[in-house]
Amino acid sequence: MENKKENVISLLVNNKPDVLARVAGTLGGKGYNIETLCVDVTINPDVSKIILTTIGTKATVQKIEAQLARLIDVIKVENLTDVETVKRELALIRMALTADSKSELIRTINKLNCKILTFNSDHCVLEYRGTKCEVDKVLETLKPLGIDDVARTGIAALERKN
Amino acid sequence: MKMKGTQVLIECLKAEGVDVMFGYPGGSVIDIYDELYKSKFNHILVRHEQAAVHAADGYARATGKVGVALATSGPGATNTVTGIATANMDSIPIVVFTGQVPTHLIGNDAFQECDITGITRPCSKHNYLVRNPDELANTIHEAFHIARSGRPGPVLVDLPKNVIAAEIDYDPAKIKINATKLSLQPKPSSKKYVQLLEMLRAAKRPMLMTGGGILLGKATDELRAFARRAKLPVTSTLMGLGAFPGSDPLFLGMPGMHGTYFANMAISHCDLLICIGARFDDRVTGKIDTFASNAQIIHIDVDPSSINKNIVVDLPIVSDAKSALENINRLLKDNNYTATEAERKDWLDLIESWKKKAPLSYCQDGKIIKPQCVIETLYEVTKGKxxxxxEVGQNQMWAAQFYKYDDPNTFISSGGLGTMGYGFPAALGVKLAFPDRIVVDVAGDGSIQMNIQEMATAMQYNIPVKIVLLNNGYLGMVRQWQELFYEKRYSNTDMTFQPDFLKVAEAYGWEAFRATTPDEIRPVLEKGLFSNRPCLMDFQVAREECVYPMVRPGASISEMTLGTREMTN
Incomplete structure (x- = not known):
């Protein structure tokens, strides 16, 4: 059996209400889960970019790409998995604070290079930016200190074009 | 020019060359129906929306034009889904218009509201909900363009009541379809065709497998020229029957589960398989690992997502069938390539020996009608014309096996989705397109009951189609599987309780005849086929006849049972 791995697929699509549903349906209909998803309009307001990751074998992911390319509203499909890219993800992390944990938390935050966005007596919200792996690691480190909730953007990726 | 949305719709349909539309009215489309009335547009009132879509689909398959259906919102729209999915699986160009509640009510669970674009998203080529009246004309033309371009397919356009009632500034000169992507024609490198010719020259046992893509791409003449020049035996999938003449000595019939012994043997023994416009469906390939395992495979298809989907091929060519075959034929001519008798002799002799060993056959003895005999006699009586x-099931397989299709678009069947109830409404669409041809729906007693209400439509518009009913009182194909794989536990397939089909037909005003013995087959066909009225012919056939050859599900196509004997390699 061929190895499954995480694939990063970048799509340019028409900026229309049901396009995301078509893309999601194409994956979901074949039984593939979207692991991360990042969508925004491009500098051309008629066009959006969708960057998603999904786990699968090379052969299967190629089939998914061909299916996606067939959608009328999909302009371009690129697999960035094996391309030289910059990949980043942003996480917002809300920590529950206690009198005991505060000083330990501040030390950790400084070490981790997290940005403090808000801070009051009960909660603080942190921002962290990095690769998916780095975000995972930061969350792991913060977990014992009392994570209240997390929001992650999903991966944004861009080819380097050296 | 200012006009109402409904008028814009009619203008757009006229501009697209639509000469008939199949539909069923309702609250959300009452304004459209008012416009149809005023403009005297040719509209056929069916008795169920599913039939409207199948009729449009049949019309499209027979003519190569885009078929058009219209239904109201809610249940009208959901009734079109089976028809849309049928057309989608077989890549048939149709446009289905559905009514929708006014835009301000969408999402409010309004009366007869349903999210039909959401429902049909995975089973249509594309769909639209028109929210802005100014986009109506563009959207309609785009829908037709998408339906017929590339790999064709069904497109649904959902029309909210306020959008079609709006006053619109309509100027046909300003219509602009956003079709940059759609107009892209794949242009495979000429090296690929050179490689194809090299593979063809090197092959000892080459053959062609063709599918619906030949008919959709209108590439029949080019295919015939290529096959004859290169002396290639041709097997055709169900969807492609008629593209290569069924009576040609090079023709092998269908491959796959109910394919001929010799087509399946040829695929298993060939060393080069050139597949054009077929998609290696599981009913064709059987066990994937052993399919054409001795062959290099060339796959020509207009849809890149069909290539390497089920079968990994040696030479993929993304192109429509017509331009691919034109390129190939030109290359053959430029290189003075014509296969010689001597070079093909061994291969064609081997195939001939398989043909002799196990031709398509059945045994018509005794007093009970064999369904195959009905189809064979139908072929003789109609002279193949x-x-x-x-419909779908045994009737479909026998019609594919025992009638020889010499012309394109003369065999019309739901291949991919396998929709029971398809054939009769489709026949109405076909007959409207070709009023001078004899149009026959080969049906079973199960499937005919799925859209039998259309007998009224045939009478109302005087569409004299013919139904040849192979009546065995069973859901025959499922029963066959139960016999062969479920130790004859006939769970819910016995349909002995049935109406008197002659009386049903006569109640609708049809002619109707019955044959109960073999010697009645021909007279009944001769009486029924040539009259100018719709006619149902009820053939009481052997109840437990099976379709053979048969490849067991999951087995290699070289392992077939012929009923009385097992045949392998």
Missing amino acids: AIITT
């Missing part, structure tokens, strides 16, 4: 539609 009828257009045949089918």
